[in-house]
Amino acid sequence: MDPIVEVVALLLGFLGWVMVGIALPNRYWKTSTVDGNVITTSTIYENLWMSCATDSTGVHNCREFPSLLALNGYIQASRALMIASIVFGTFGLVAALVGMQCSKAGGENYVLKGRIAGTGGVLFILQGLCTMISVSWYAFNITQDFFDPFYPGTKFEIGEGLYIGWCSAVLAIAGGSCLTCSFHYNMKIARGTAYSHAPSRSVAASTYGRNAYV
Template identity: 35%
Template sequence: MASMAVQVLGFFLGQLGFAGTVVATLLPHWRCTGYVGSNIITATSYLKGLWMECVWHSTGIYQCEVYKSLLALPEDLQAARALMVLSCVTSALTSAVSVLGMKCTRFVRGSAIKSHLVLSGGIGFLCAGLLCLVTVSWTTNDVVKDFFDPFLPSGMKYEIGLAVYIGYASSFLSLTGGLVLCWSSGSGRGSGSGWPQRPLHIHRNPPLSPPPAFNNIYPPAPPYKPAEALKDNRAPSLCSLSSSGYRLNNYV
């Protein structure tokens, strides 16, 4: 029961990481305008994401424009897109595999393949978390490097946006969920699959032929003869008289 609760906890953490990765991928708040120098403009803020570029006005109006050309984008932005999409796909596939391998489901109940499925799900969440962590770390490094570049104009400097922080949180949740699932699969192997297994019934085949009869091995005993029949060894004569079943030579 404890191992089942641990698996549910790991799966829940992985789902939170998956949801956060999707939100971070879709939000345009990856890079926000940095207010540096004497030209401080508070009425307009520029936002850059993986899929679009937005302008936020102080009146609360958003104006977004989706990137029209994929090949015209910078290489770092193309790589960030690919890594985040791959992280989302990996988390989706891992969620399906983890559901099949968890002890609270009925799929292949009592089989050793459940622990392998849970282990595969844990490794999948670890890979998804690493992909997301690499992407947000790469973006953070680029933003910080450009911000402290003295040769870059102040109007082209950006700060770290909200989507990057969501990506950090999502990656840590996915990594934690993957570690918990891997640990639960290892602990479940030593104690079995957690479900009562049916006892094995041994079917014994009946003998092909019945055992030989007792009378066929040993011949029957000779019939009992009374002592009167052995009184005289002489052969009975033809003149012997019999009356009522008794012979006369028995009394001579």
């Protein structure tokens, strides 16, 4: 596997993993501004864990969602997907570090190290997919309520936390794809090289004949 591709893929996966950690606790997954006079103008914003409100004077209050079972299904699913994304990314980073050629971990067995790195690439892809599904599903519900003329509640808009999540998903998928594709490409080259150096049966037979009867 090309060491440069490994390093680039590791950096992309690491950045994606860090951005997941930033997006998950970010409070601005969806925002709504209620216009009024100087005192009554307020901003409401929510994420997967709490709902907050702040007024024009800078005073803000937050309350955590009181019950997990009382939440909408997409919020529960988004929580699970984001946590799974962090877990996949953590194991992906460990596998990528162990599988890199410049790493001393795993010994000198480069075939095994390549397979470990390829596994890390798959884990990065899973991380990106979990993040992408979570933030896209959350954004879909925001836009669905926003454009529904009969929706009675507060209409929110997409917040910065979702954009961070989308960027994280793209980076993780790109890094995982680089690791996985590079691993498969190098395995094909290795197999082709092994077959090209293997002696044919006719050559082996002729050599045996010369050794036996000459």
